Amino acid sequence: MSDPAASTPLAGRVIAVTGASRGIGLAIVELLARRGAVVLGGARSAPAAGIGGVQFMALDVTQETSVMAFADTAAALGVDALVNNAGVGSFASLERATVEDYRWMMDTNVLGTFLASKWFIPHFKRRHANGLASQVVNITSDVSDRTFASGGLYTASKHAQRALSRALAFEGRDYGLRVTEIRPGMTDTHFNHRVPGTPERAAHLRPGDIAHAVAQVLGAPSHLRVDEIVLHPVTQDIVF
Template structure:
């Protein structure tokens, strides 16, 4: 994989940072993209990845990112992890600012990246057989839940963007993969969603045996990208065993029922 290069967004923490580590361990050249330059620099020093600081909700910053990537070499894979949730308000009480940010971060940023990077992905596919786009959405794109309307809507919109893109690229050797995780215990996702309330954030995971970790999702991303080039994993939905559905979560030890 030494000649393949991936752009991984959301690389300053969580799934994005874990994906940078996973791909580097497999020999990929990786460019990590995120807002926080200090965290990116530390990750680059740790892994040997390159790093570009960019706020993906800023169109001018994304244009500059695309221009820098165009100058630095081919892009064989776009891994769009960046995004997030803000708030758990009911629809009637929703913060328009929170909803605007979620659409900017999860939907419009994704469109900008796809539009900007497709020329480079096409050149890489023409030279090397195939290229990849992979998008981390969420099971929130599949199932509504009270207090989740803004995030449900943003992730559902991103998921539809991905599915339309797959149809629009039909006939080209560019794979379009969607990974939709359920509960993932990362350092920042729920903390940011709940406005920095660390106690409330930890309570979300209380008693849940073995929620997914960022490394689990990163392993699946790496598997999808390293599958044979003719194999497209359209949609990978992954949850911890304790979460049978969006609304059905076991708290407490997992154990088999009596077989007597």
């Protein structure tokens, strides 16, 4: 008898990933391609090196026409899962933060997640009409339900992404969509204008840690819905 908890293979799956040019998104597309998925990655810039098995296209998640073109390309490939990963952040007190900071984070993190979800939904509904299920994975943050000094704008955007994830989970039940929020803690990437690989960030999560969580969620058996996953480096404070 087959094991009902066994994961399903990713080979043959068709998965679209936003923010795929570096950091967490790049690790996600590399891992999914290695597992045999057909992968469409999007970002404003291309990855530094070509990645075997990944089709890459220019995408600005803040621009609706760009997101529509990305969704159309993904739909033509037969996409069955969307990973909303594109995101930006910087940290300043509310006194020092600017309207430009606000628009940059809200447009990329919130509008971007909204637009990508919106323009993939019609395709996921068509799949449902043909008896096929779909998945959305939103990379938010461990701060999507808390905040701290100088984190007001970034955490506001991540709280909003959490709300969008949950609203989509409710709505998507009608068309066979499973939605998962993945909430990483500190991860060693280019995030917040940093350079990855420096000694002070050696204890942070690696982009591949989040990529493996994404692969696990996408490979979960079809009867299993993973609502959220929180990932922290062991050195990070425990906050519940």
